[in-house]
Structure formats: structure tokens, C-alpha cells
Amino acid sequence: MTDSPTGSPTGASADPAALGAAQIEAALSELPDWRYRIGALVTAYAFDTSAAAIAFIAAIGAIAEDQNHHPDLEWRYNTVFLGLSSHDAGSQVTGKDTRFAAAASAAAGRCGGRAEPHRHTTVELCLDTPDPSEITGFWTSALGYRLEDNGDLVDPEGRNPTIWFQVTDTPSENRFHLDRHIPLSSLDVERERIRPAGGEGDGAHHPSFRVYTDPEGNRVCVCTEIGHLPEN
Structure with missing residues (x-):
């Protein structure tokens, strides 16, 4: 917009x-x-x-x-x-x-x-890092993205996935993972659709998000608006 x-x-x-x-x-x-x-x-x-x-x-x-x-x-x-x-x-x-x-x-x-x-779903790229400031400049330059006030990197044309940095002292072996954002009202349908290939996933943070992992350890988080709404 x-x-x-x-x-x-x-x-x-x-x-x-x-x-x-x-x-x-x-x-x-x-x-x-x-x-x-x-x-x-x-x-x-x-x-x-x-x-x-x-x-x-x-x-x-x-x-x-x-x-x-x-x-x-x-x-x-x-x-x-x-x-x-x-x-x-x-x-x-x-x-x-x-x-x-x-x-x-x-x-x-x-x-x-x-x-x-x-x-209408949205896909973001998430990169595990202990210190986003060390790598933000590289990814901004490499992709021609813009740094937002919240620390996310966005495509100035609004066409390609946003990158956000997950701050962690214990990054996973595969540091990149996908976040797929869907409406909460679609979550049960998506769980049924994914189950044959991805099983139940990690539901520790359900219904905010569920983590699914492929046989090689690559992850995708299926996220809802829970936990993403602004504060009152």
C-alpha cells in the first residue's frame, strides 16, 4: 500500500x-x-x-x-x-x-x-542469527532490499518475500527457513493437507504457528495472525 x-x-x-x-x-x-x-x-x-x-x-x-x-x-x-x-x-x-x-x-x-x-497467503524468509547487525548490510546490498524500522528487509517493489532475522544463540544447521502466513480460519484445512507429507509437525506454539520439517531437516513454519496482531 x-x-x-x-x-x-x-x-x-x-x-x-x-x-x-x-x-x-x-x-x-x-x-x-x-x-x-x-x-x-x-x-x-x-x-x-x-x-x-x-x-x-x-x-x-x-x-x-x-x-x-x-x-x-x-x-x-x-x-x-x-x-x-x-x-x-x-x-x-x-x-x-x-x-x-x-x-x-x-x-x-x-x-x-x-x-x-x-x-491470500504470504511467504517470508527467516534467517537464524545471533546478531542481525553483522549481516543486514550484506543482504540489503545483495538483494537490493530496504531495511525497515522493525529490522525486516523488504523488496522496494513489494513483489518478493520479506526477510526477517530470528535472533538466537543456537541457530539451526539450516539457518534459512520459510514462514508461510495463512488465516487462522484456514489452519485446520492446511493441517489436513500437509499431514500426508509433513505429519503433525511441532505444535508447541499452536495456534500461533506450527513447525514442519522435511526428511533433510529443512523447516517451514505455518503461521497465523495469532501473536502477530499489534498491541492494544
């Missing part, structure tokens, strides 16, 4: 405050199409035809111009993936995002869209 450097949408604050966990949960109770994901609201809408998806994209463009707030959007044939976050509030969810989400849901209904938020 990027915001225009000038102006602000009607009724929106020019310097919005990030919403706390209780505020986000209350907003999502009124936004059934949407889920929370690492500082953003996300969803996916499927349409019967590609043309209908394009009509929805045009509607999203009009909302963005009207509200002076612009989502991350990806189009895949008949499906549109959306993400909403406010960079001017530290890449957190604000009232601007909830207003946009409500408008987008209404537009999807007019265009015949079906909300399928479980399809």
Missing part, C-alpha cells in the same frame, strides 16, 4: 494512528471478506470471467483515487488479490484501510466477486 504524498481522502487523518488488536478485531467483525496479515488487511476476490475481474480492478482504481489511498493489488486471470496497509503509520492498519476494505467489498459485490480470503 502506498499513500499519495499530498492531500488526504475525505474524513481521513493526514497522520493516521495505527489500530490496536481489539480495534482490528472489531473492524474485521464488520468486514467478513478480509483477514489480518502482518500489518495489513488482505483478501482475494474470484470472478466468473477475466473481464469481470478487470471491471473490479477499475473500480478499485476509482476508490483509490477518491480516497487517496492505494492498495497492493495482483491480478491472476479471474482472481484479484488485495492488501491494505498504511505506510504513513509505520506499515500498520489504520482507519483508512478499514474504510477502503468496506468500499472494496461493496465494489466486489457489484462486479459479481466471491471473497476467498484463504487464498
Whole structure:
């Protein structure tokens, strides 16, 4: 999500405050199409035809111009993936995002869209290290990424996985692992899908995340929004 450097949408604050966990949960109770994901609201809408998806994209463009707030959007044939976050509030969810989400849901209904938020997942790369400061510069330069205030490395174009550093004095032999973020509402379905190849995994931190390990010791964490919501 990027915001225009000038102006602000009607009724929106020019310097919005990030919403706390209780505020986000209350907003999502009124936004059934949407889920929370690492500082953003996300969803996916499927349409019967590609043309209908394009009509929805045009509607999203009009909302963005009207509200002076612009989502991350990806189009895949008949499906549109959306993400909403406010960079001017530290890449957190604000009232601007909830207003946009409500408008987008209404537009999807007019265009015949079906909300399928479980399809919007996020993959991050995690690197075990005792001291991120020793390696941050290398990875920033090697990938052309930007260092965020929270210590994460992000693709300036918003297209490739974020890298975050897990501080530990006992890094695993395979220091890289994947974090796959899904909605909590999809966790049971994903556990069933993964079980034939990955077993039950390590559920010590369930339902925040479960750790699955392949036969060679490579790990992937399947994460939910539990533990990732901001403080109230």
C-alpha cells in the first residue's frame, strides 16, 4: 500500500494512528471478506470471467483515487488479490484501510466477486542469527532490499518475500527457513493437507504457528495472525 504524498481522502487523518488488536478485531467483525496479515488487511476476490475481474480492478482504481489511498493489488486471470496497509503509520492498519476494505467489498459485490480470503497467503524468509547487525548490510546490498524500522528487509517493489532475522544463540544447521502466513480460519484445512507429507509437525506454539520439517531437516513454519496482531 502506498499513500499519495499530498492531500488526504475525505474524513481521513493526514497522520493516521495505527489500530490496536481489539480495534482490528472489531473492524474485521464488520468486514467478513478480509483477514489480518502482518500489518495489513488482505483478501482475494474470484470472478466468473477475466473481464469481470478487470471491471473490479477499475473500480478499485476509482476508490483509490477518491480516497487517496492505494492498495497492493495482483491480478491472476479471474482472481484479484488485495492488501491494505498504511505506510504513513509505520506499515500498520489504520482507519483508512478499514474504510477502503468496506468500499472494496461493496465494489466486489457489484462486479459479481466471491471473497476467498484463504487464498491470500504470504511467504517470508527467516534467517537464524545471533546478531542481525553483522549481516543486514550484506543482504540489503545483495538483494537490493530496504531495511525497515522493525529490522525486516523488504523488496522496494513489494513483489518478493520479506526477510526477517530470528535472533538466537543456537541457530539451526539450516539457518534459512520459510514462514508461510495463512488465516487462522484456514489452519485446520492446511493441517489436513500437509499431514500426508509433513505429519503433525511441532505444535508447541499452536495456534500461533506450527513447525514442519522435511526428511533433510529443512523447516517451514505455518503461521497465523495469532501473536502477530499489534498491541492494544
